């Protein structure tokens with residue numbers, strides 16, 4: 001059985017936003033059977049040697065699919081798409097668009113929004129570096145808004161793993177919602193993706209299971 005290592009207890013600011021949700025959402029969409037290995041962050045479960053042997057960075061999510069260990073949420077989603085044959089087109093050109101937009105989500109978009117959030121919560125608000133990071137994030141979201149003007153999903157006509165990554169990057173706690181406010185196409189795209197039954201089931205089960213520390 002495929003195991004996903006996900007949080008069982010995490011600090012209250014991170015709860016509801018953690019990247020194991022990307023994998024849990026994908027598994028629900030794909031209908032693959034899995035079992036969750038609950039990890040207690042404040043109890044240092046991620047620092048234990050047994051876990052570090054799976055992920056040297058000591059981070060979640062991780063999957064162990066009968067000995068195939070994969071870390072990094074993007075890599076895990078692409079692996080699961082390949083395994084299930086779902087949330088990924090079967091032609092090379094379509095697959096290229098999903099790879100393109102998965103990497104865009106995790107690199108071109110997540111890097112500036114995460115950096116802006118991190119500098120902001122560590123005392124940088126009102127400083128020049130924080131203003132510059134905000135401008136960088138705003139530029140990326142504005143560009144994405146233009147792309148989404150006449151599209152339902154980000155990579156292809158169908159919902160794919162790239163949409164899970166883009167949606168989670170832009171809706172999780174590390175993106176300041178004020179960055180999204182002017183961008184109606186991005187906001188309706190996020191609402192569309194988060195209205196999916198698989199996401200609702202995933203977040204409800206997470207909220208039920210994961211304790212706040």
Ligand SMILES: N[C@@H](CCC(=O)N[C@@H](CS)C(=O)NCC(=O)O)C(=O)O
Pocket residue numbers: 017018019020046058059060061071072073074
């Ligand atoms: N690039 C990694 C980042 C993973 C990551 O940042 N995980 C966080 C939770 S969302 C974590 O495990 N933090 C615990 C820690 O670093 O101690 C991915 O996308 O999977």
